[in-house]
Amino acid sequence: MNLIENILEGLRAIQGNLLRTVLTGLIISIGIMSLVGILTAVDSMKYSLTQTFSNLGANSFDIRRKGNDNRGSRGGRVEKVYPQIDYRQATQYKERMSEKALVSLSAYISGATVVKSETEKTNPNINIVAGDANYLANNNLNLAKGRDFSNFEQEMGVNVAIIGDELATNLFKNRDPLGQYITFLGRRFKIVGQLEKEGSSMGGSGDRRIIIPLETGRQIPQTNNAVLNYDIKTAIPRPEELNYVMGEATGIMRSVRQDPLGQEASFEIRRSDSMVQRLDEISGYLKVGGFVIGFITLLGASVGLMNIMMVSVNERTREIGVRKALGATSHQIRQQFLIEAVVICLLGGLVGIILGILMGNGIASLIGEGGFIVPWLWVVVGLSICVLVGVVSGYYPAFRASKLDPIESLRYE
Structure with missing residues (x-):
């Protein structure tokens, strides 16, 4: 099995367990939404307040x-x-x-x-x-x-x-x-x-x-x-x-x-511009706080994802045995489960980023007027974190699946 076949197989496995995938992705989405949402709100409020202070002579x-x-x-x-x-x-x-x-x-x-x-x-x-x-x-x-x-x-x-x-x-x-x-x-x-x-x-x-x-x-x-x-x-x-x-x-x-x-x-x-300098300092603290809150939420999401992937390995033990009997290597099995974990994280992350941007701009609009902001930096950071969470959470289940004995796996009920 090459990489493309592994990706397609991973997507088929995700589609076959759609409810589990949605629930797992939802956990990731909440984590990314809290991270991107808070940071977007901070950036949007900072932009609005900076414009206000500029009108007051901050420039x-x-x-x-x-x-x-x-x-x-x-x-x-x-x-x-x-x-x-x-x-x-x-x-x-x-x-x-x-x-x-x-x-x-x-x-x-x-x-x-x-x-x-x-x-x-x-x-x-x-x-x-x-x-x-x-x-x-x-x-x-x-x-x-x-x-x-x-x-x-x-x-x-x-x-x-x-x-x-x-x-x-x-x-x-x-x-x-x-x-x-x-x-x-x-x-x-x-x-x-x-x-x-x-x-x-x-x-x-x-x-x-x-x-x-x-x-x-x-x-x-x-x-x-x-x-x-x-x-x-x-x-x-x-x-x-x-x-x-x-x-x-x-x-x-x-x-x-x-x-x-x-x-x-x-x-x-x-x-x-003393007010702008003070605003930069405060927004820096808010970003650190928002990142910590989002990281803790994502940590919980990664534990949940790892647990679900472990369950998936146990449920598909016989399938793993069949694949190994047909010639699949341990590397290919490990790769398949890692791809599944990363894809689930990316799907949940994309939904979380969209919700986070909407939430952050919504919070900022309630506080003051400002343009709609898409924080591309935090979008990239959010997607990178999704991939990292997927790799970290999926590596142990994937490693465990790759080490299963094909004969014992075929006899597993």
């Missing part, structure tokens, strides 16, 4: 001058205060990084500001920020109504503003704020957009914010003739390239700031 980093607003002392020594990042330096960095990433420039103009409309005024708790054309996109700010600043408004420093949801509610009640005028910092601004409601977080609220064009902010005199400090936010399309781009950005910024070699940088880079 970006900020550049600010070192020691910003911090003149404290440490160890009895006053910390060094570095120069502000001025407009020239910020624009040079933006120009040199424009082909690799989306760079936005912004400046904090004023805090605790009173804003007035024709009939109402706010408490002194409004923050004024000046931003360029990429500011809304890089900070994932969406407009509930209205529009962003035009190129003309950005370049010419026109007095236009985008306001937060709380400002629109307090200053204009039930009226549409678009096209209305507000006054702050001694200037009159026309409202062209309103941000979506964000809600409060960390003791503050993005709904009490006004955004004006960057050039307009540069024209507003600062208290005590202070120089504006520019913040730079760099966003990239692929979060996995963040470390590489950060290294390149560091080199460009050191060149722009003319920081001497061998000395510490006069600026600092803050990553925005």
Whole structure:
């Protein structure tokens, strides 16, 4: 008997004991389903959460001058205060990084500001920020109504503003704020957009914010003739390239700031992907846990398969004797039973993989939105484990069948 004949004979034996094959395959299916299902759910949830965190800035980093607003002392020594990042330096960095990433420039103009409309005024708790054309996109700010600043408004420093949801509610009640005028910092601004409601977080609220064009902010005199400090936010399309781009950005910024070699940088880079890093760590633990649970289930399934294969050997003792009497070698007998075990595992494994993928994506969809994921790595791992379980579980019964004495087997009832 060659390999093809052995495979066909194994399939005929499986078909002849269909109920036993289904039950055995079901044991394997449950094991593979738990393994693939848990790992698929973890991957799907990670994908969904990564997309969410990316929308929150997980694919970006900020550049600010070192020691910003911090003149404290440490160890009895006053910390060094570095120069502000001025407009020239910020624009040079933006120009040199424009082909690799989306760079936005912004400046904090004023805090605790009173804003007035024709009939109402706010408490002194409004923050004024000046931003360029990429500011809304890089900070994932969406407009509930209205529009962003035009190129003309950005370049010419026109007095236009985008306001937060709380400002629109307090200053204009039930009226549409678009096209209305507000006054702050001694200037009159026309409202062209309103941000979506964000809600409060960390003791503050993005709904009490006004955004004006960057050039307009540069024209507003600062208290005590202070120089504006520019913040730079760099966003990239692929979060996995963040470390590489950060290294390149560091080199460009050191060149722009003319920081001497061998000395510490006069600026600092803050990553925005700490949540993604934490997510990777948690998902790693979940995968280990899922793999252990699936392995234990498969261990039980392999014991069950070995027991069923032992029963099959006992039931087919006379058949084995006939085959040996007709010239079948011990190797061929062993091969036949191993093929049966592997085929049963593969059939059960395929069903388990399909159920596991459906189960994993179903669990993930209940937790958050995300695309349907087919974890090809775990599919390959699952099928490999099926073959391994089949070989391990079927080897001893196959070895025992191959060692049966043909004369004693023919006399077996």
